[in-house]
């Protein structure tokens with residue numbers, strides 16, 4: 244299958260691009276490189292372009308002869324989306340509309356969409372299934388949900404098919420050190436904690452310890468990019484014209500901020516200074532997946548269920564490349 248991967252030079256996109264290529268599919272990245280890195284997909288074709296450029300997207304889809312699209316390109320910072328919703332609606336909703344129009348023009352009917360568990364907002368149960376009520380907390384999450392609705396309406400009206408993948412927290416790095424997380428600025432917990440033993444920061448700020456959780460800090464479900472990639476492969480191969488599916492992707496295991504810091508201490512072999520500060524706006528107390536549906540319908544099983552093994556791949560990546568893709 245020929246798959247065009249928007250945002251394919253990004254953290255999750257590059258891991259998925261490499262994985263599906265290794266499994267025999269023909270891939271092409273399409274990325275404006277605002278956050279991504281061409282080095283992340285070295286050896287694979289990449290078109291540098293913006294998903295807002297419908298004409299370039301249409302021509303790229305046609306020239307490549309794409310059978311399907313994996314759509315990762317988006318702005319992804321919750322805090323930034325509160326300050327600048329215009330950017331998030333333009334990029335995430337407007338960009339997805341542009342992509343859908345390009346797919347129609349080029350007769351490419353199948354899509355995977357990178358959505359987020361944040362579409363669920365606050366959970367009143369211990370874990371979140373696809374039936375959990377949708378109540379997005381931030382403009383970022385609302386743009387992802389708006390894009391989901393747009394994709395669904397296009398598919399039903401114009402004979403397309405799609406699978407929505409609502410990820411929990413992407414984490415980890417390639418076990419062979421070929422790709423990993425390299426965001427500027429970095430906002431995610433694990434790479435920020437690992438900057439302390441790398442002497443790139445003197446402590447980690449803990450955003451609140453007065454949440455209704457056992458140790459008072461937020462709980463998240465950290466799913467390795469390798470496991471996200473295997474889920475994408477299963478999903479794209481199951482997506483046909485007429486498919487209308489949604490899956491949560493997470494391990495089903497929650498880790499609090501303090502537990503992540505303690506795991507990083509075990510992996511790095513040294514203590515890590517922390518300071519508890521005020522809560523970060525938009526943070527739900529707990530986001531943990533119920534992955535039953537993707538396990539039963541697609542036969543998916545995560546390889547990284549041990550948080551220390553997951554963090555060990557990130558630690559190896561950041562130690563080997565303290566400046567990410569720039570050496």
Ligand SMILES: NC(=O)c1ccc[n+]([C@@H]2O[C@H](COP(=O)([O-])OP(=O)(O)OC[C@H]3O[C@@H](n4cnc5c(N)ncnc54)[C@H](O)[C@@H]3O)[C@@H](O)[C@H]2O)c1
Pocket residue numbers: 249250251252253254255256273274275276277278279280292293294295314315316317318319334338357358359360409410411412413414426
């Ligand atoms: N990282 C997570 O924990 C997580 C969780 C849930 C959902 N997601 C979703 O997964 C996707 C990838 O996330 P990520 O963490 O890899 O982020 P990332 O920033 O590393 O990757 C996004 C990529 O898209 C590109 N891009 C952004 N806007 C673009 C545009 N207008 N045109 C072309 N390219 C553009 C960026 O250059 C980057 O390479 C996003 O859609 C995000 O919302 C991520």
Ligand SMILES: O=c1ccn([C@@H]2O[C@H](COP(=O)(O)OP(=O)(O)O[C@H]3O[C@H](CO)[C@H](O)[C@H](O)[C@H]3O)[C@@H](O)[C@H]2O)c(=O)[nH]1
Pocket residue numbers: 319320321359360361383384411412413430431432433435447448449450451461462463500523526
């Ligand atoms: O320096 C930090 C950074 C993070 N945190 C805490 O660590 C947890 C995880 O924070 P991340 O920013 O790593 O991850 P989020 O759950 O906030 O973000 C995830 O979900 C978001 C939507 O909610 C986006 O999808 C984003 O891409 C994805 O990583 C949160 O409780 C956050 O408050 C800290 O305490 N200190």
